[in-house]
Amino acid sequence: MRRRYFKQSLFFALVTLSAGLLLFSLGGLLVYIFLNGFRAVTWDFLTLPPMDSMTKGGILPAILGTLYLTLGAVAVALPLGIVSAIYLTEYARQGKIVRVIRIGVNCLAGVPSVVFGLFGLGFFVVFLGFGSCILSGALTLGILILPTIIGATEEALKAVPQTFREASLALGVSKWLTIWKVVLPSALPGILTGSILGIGRAAGETAPIMFTAAAFYTAKLPGSIFDEVMALPYHIYVLATAGTFIDQTRPLQYGTVLVLVGLVLGIDLFAIVIRSVVRKKKRW
Template identity: 65%
Template structure:
């Protein structure tokens, strides 16, 4: 009877995995099939023309990179610093418990709320206007909980014996954290950064209020300029454009580029994580 239950449980687990994989590959195949015809050199290197029914998506690609890199530049040091405080310095108590509840709740807030927050704070109150700076800060706030949670888990995963050995050799707490704990936890921290970067690259709601332009063929010259972005460009073509049916191939082609970009980011994270683990193992 026990073997039958075990077989049935494993069967359900494998079946669920197969269903999820089939669904994922079906979506990817559908987007690839409909979007591959639009992918060419001009599509990736030129701006859109003729009411965005022709041309390329180069300004949207550049804008997505600027917004994503700006978001991670803001959120990564702040998130890792918070994780270090919670993991290494803070004593368990009501205050730390409230902080963790706040971080967990922040991670579950809909992205549209972050967009309205960014509009009120960065665009209106701080008068940054609709710009790369406003969009990057808004996306940074959005991905901050992801980086904090993943970084804290990576720091907690470092064996306590590493810290004790460092203290035994006369190192201070900060020297132990900086020279022992952080290098050991760096693969996990790097993963948190790439996860945050991937999410920032695919968000639409936060940037449509704070940074994204409906159409601007020129590249930005400063952090106070508006930009086009891949997710918002897809939204515009699919819902707000004047030639929605004519741009079907461009819509799917843009989606394929965005998915490929996120895939490359995640693949890069995996490769870097493996390399860092090998270096740590060699030590």
């Protein structure tokens, strides 16, 4: 009896400890970045291009570049991913082929991001001749987050009660309209969760855009989807490794990191708010 009690407290302690460690490392990371970076983040920092070999000035082109790339990636991946997931869960006959496609999607999710970068370079930049630009980068990032969105959408679709589908079909509503009017609206919160994860990933990746979209330095703000852009993750990489005056750029580096983290958290927060609003409207 006493032994069992001891065992239970031991496991409880272990579980609490790991949860605590997780929170501690996340918190530590954020605090560290904030303390090192907040002095660099001024209004000028957010609104000016880099100057004097990147030792002064701001990161406006990189912020805009990352925004464009992320939005582009989502614009590519969201429709494609949702349609694919609808096919896989609602239409395709559950058999060998669907299983192979699913394995394929899961493998795609595990491919290192630099491989996506090289694929984007070979296919979009060179073969299709887009050059290094927003379009190539957004397409590459789009493919990168596609598996996340397909997976989340599939889960969300499966979670919609079968009785909703039956109710609609029994009213003489076609399968397509049933999916469009009943299933998709109910699955929307789950689909949004998937996109949140996708957005976060797309905004933070460096390797896929390094060969396909990102410029080392350009003070010009992008005017079309065929322009090269600066991007926050790549800018951080550049500041940390390739600058001539690493010591002088260090505060800027932390500032950039802080902005990137803030941007990703901001986008996530926005999506979470939308999701909870949608969820409140669709209770069952």
